[in-house]
Amino acid sequence: MLSSKSLKNLQHSRPSVQGKIVVENLNVYFGKHHVLKNLSIAIPDRQVTAIIGPSGCGKTTFLRSLNRMIELVDGAKVTGKVFLDGLNIYSPKVDSSDIRRRVGMVFQKPNPLPMSIYDNVAFGPRIHGIRNKKVLDKLVEESLKAAGLWDEVKNRLKDPAVSLSGGQQQRLCIARALAVNPEVLLMDEPTASLDPISSAKIESLIRELKRKYTIIVVTHNLQQAMRIADYVVFLFMGELIEHGAADEIFTSPRNTKTIEYLRGAFS
Amino acid sequence: MEELLIKLLMAIATVVVLGFLLVILVDIARRGVSALSLSMLIELPRNAGREGGLLNAIVGSLYISSLATLFSASIGVPAGLYIAEFEGKSRIARAASFAAEVLSGIPSIVFGVYGFIIFVIMLNMGVSLLAGALTLACLELPIIIKVTEETVKLVPSHIKEAALSLGATRWEVLSKVTIRQAVPGIATAVLLAFARGAGEAAPLMFTSGYSNFTPSSLLSPAANLPLAVYYLIMMPFPEAHMRAYAAAFILTIMVLSMNWCSRMLFKRWSRYVVK
Ligand SMILES: Nc1ncnc2c1ncn2[C@@H]1O[C@H](COP(=O)(O)OP(=O)(O)OP(=O)(O)O)[C@@H](O)[C@H]1O
Numbered sequence: 392m393l394s395s396k397s398l399k400n401l402q403h404s405r406p407s408v409q410g411k412i413v414v415e416n417l418n419v420y421f422g423k424h425h426v427l428k429n430l431s432i433a434i435p436d437r438q439v440t441a442i443i444g445p446s447g448c449g450k451t452t453f454l455r456s457l458n459r460m461i462e463l464v465d466g467a468k469v470t471g472k473v474f475l476d477g478l479n480i481y482s483p484k485v486d487s488s489d490i491r492r493r494v495g496m497v498f499q500k501p502n503p504l505p506m507s508i509y510d511n512v513a514f515g516p517r518i519h520g521i522r523n524k525k526v527l528d529k530l531v532e533e534s535l536k537a538a539g540l541w542d543e544v545k546n547r548l549k550d551p552a553v554s555l556s557g558g559q560q561q562r563l564c565i566a567r568a569l570a571v572n573p574e575v576l577l578m579d580e581p582t583a584s585l586d587p588i589s590s591a592k593i594e595s596l597i598r599e600l601k602r603k604y605t606i607i608v609v610t611h612n613l614q615q616a617m618r619i620a621d622y623v624v625f626l627f628m629g630e631l632i633e634h635g636a637a638d639e640i641f642t643s644p645r646n647t648k649t650i651e652y653l654r655g656a657f658s
Numbered sequence: 659m660e661e662l663l664i665k666l667l668m669a670i671a672t673v674v675v676l677g678f679l680l681v682i683l684v685d686i687a688r689r690g691v692s693a694l695s696l697s698m699l700i701e702l703p704r705n706a707g708r709e710g711g712l713l714n715a716i717v718g719s720l721y722i723s724s725l726a727t728l729f730s731a732s733i734g735v736p737a738g739l740y741i742a743e744f745e746g747k748s749r750i751a752r753a754a755s756f757a758a759e760v761l762s763g764i765p766s767i768v769f770g771v772y773g774f775i776i777f778v779i780m781l782n783m784g785v786s787l788l789a790g791a792l793t794l795a796c797l798e799l800p801i802i803i804k805v806t807e808e809t810v811k812l813v814p815s816h817i818k819e820a821a822l823s824l825g826a827t828r829w830e831v832l833s834k835v836t837i838r839q840a841v842p843g844i845a846t847a848v849l850l851a852f853a854r855g856a857g858e859a860a861p862l863m864f865t866s867g868y869s870n871f872t873p874s875s876l877l878s879p880a881a882n883l884p885l886a887v888y889y890l891i892m893m894p895f896p897e898a899h900m901r902a903y904a905a906a907f908i909l910t911i912m913v914l915s916m917n918w919c920s921r922m923l924f925k926r927w928s929r930y931v932v933k
């Protein structure tokens with residue numbers, strides 16, 4: 392087995408631009424349905440990138456192609472390259488489980504595992520080989536603290552994860568993702584199923600976490616995008632229409648589709 | 659009008675089912691309890707079953723059903739898991755699923771006959787505890803496979819995605835996550851199979867036979883409660899009939915307590931399950 396470092400040196404094709412994640416000519420097909428059309432973009436390191444666009448434009452598909460979760464869909468086909476720190480994650484020698492450890496994911500609906508709060512957070516570290524109880528304890532505590540959940544659960548770590556509220560479950564899922572020490576965090580409408588107070592907590596958490604992690608958030612909520620995003624990507628019917636610094640996109644969008652979308656022309 | 663008719667039919671069905679259950683339970687209890695004494699539970703039969711106890715049948719039933727459930731669960735649970743995970747991709751999985759489906763429709767006396775031919779005669783086990791347990795295992799197998807398969811198929815995909823997104827392999831997802839979610843259902847499958855097996859007489863008649871003693875080895879014949887009921891009720895003595903009801907009573911209590919245990923276990927183990 393090659394380590395990712397030696398693999399990186401073997402890699403001849405290099406991304407031509409800088410970024411934590413660099414996407415080059417990415418196409419995704421579901422059967423005959425061409426869902427993502429030749430996307431090329433660089434995602435800045437340790438910033439919050441918001442993916443916006445109308446329903447069905449391919450935001451979830453794009454996000455899932457960044458950690459190879461897209462491969463789990465029957466009939467999905469991916470062409471093009473996605474570089475993570477210069478390593479093409481679709482190159483044949485790369486192990487998808489290695490990529491998913493480095494690129495964590497938080498889903499639209501909180502999806503705790505059928506086990507205790509503690510075991511949920513410890514799940515990732517355990518499958519990646521950490522057995523030592525002390526090390527696990529420390530990891531679980533740190534991750535829960537980073538997700539702003541520690542104080543609420545520190546006395547009930549053995550309770551089932553499903554006994555938490557929806558907002559707490561979502562922060563547990565964030566803690567679980569952080570516990571494997573990822574570099575990138577993908578979040579697909581992480582507040583869509585939550586109440587305003589829980590949403591606000593997650594938003595401030597995202598602003599906090601960007602100091603250590605590169606974060607990519609799909610959101611339908613433009614206000615939310617304005618509050619949290621440094622960088623904005625606008626997709627429309629599978630095409631990348633416009634991307635740039637958040638204040639630029641929100642104050643002076645160039646493309647007419649972006650302008651219409653920001654005005655609320657599409658739902 | 660139609661609604662009224664349906665409601666009426668439903669009410670009749672409920673009354674019939676509950677009434678039947680109640681009559682059986684009360685009658686068995688009434689007749690069985692009078693013949694029931696401690697010696698029934700701890701003594702072997704004497705004087706052709708007219709005196710002594712039912713220890714041979716109680717022990718025999720426990721041995722046969724437990725062994726049969728052990729055999730069928732150790733094949734059926736992995737098979738059910740495999741079918742649920744690979745039905746779409748594997749021909750063997752689809753064939754196994756179909757076989758289980760067909761097997762579950764076969765009358766239990768047929769299991770008895772083929773158990774006799776295969777285990778007793780061909781494999782040379784003789785009429786024995788082992789042959790009976792294996793025959794019963796064949797009868798229980800489709801139950802365990804089917805219920806396990808259904809439970810595992812019901813495990814929501816978002817749970818598996820959660821594990822995969824953390825870098826888990828397919829195997830880790832199955833062995834560490836899917837199973838956890840399915841454990842209450844699988845346990846129910848196993849207990850259900852046990853209860854079903856414990857009540858069967860036909861598959862055992864020619865395979866484990868009957869004996870007035872507790873089995874001394876896997877290859878000696880063994881009695882069981884359903885057959886004890888059958889043989890005792892066929893005897894022309896009133897005291898034997900009373901003992902038949904006692905045997906039926908013990909069997910009913912055994913199966914009912916198994917049922918109750920499975921409910922309790924299900925509740926306990928469901929604590930962590932994601933709805
Ligand atoms: N598993 C699938 N099989 C076939 N087509 C799919 C599948 N998943 C998504 N699609 C199609 O791909 C396109 C993009 O879907 P995607 O889920 O990426 O959109 P989205 O931008 O996330 O939408 P939303 O905002 O509603 O979540 C849609 O046309 C959708 O119908």
Ligand SMILES: [Mg+2]
Nearest residue numbers: 450451452579
């Ligand atoms: Mg989506």
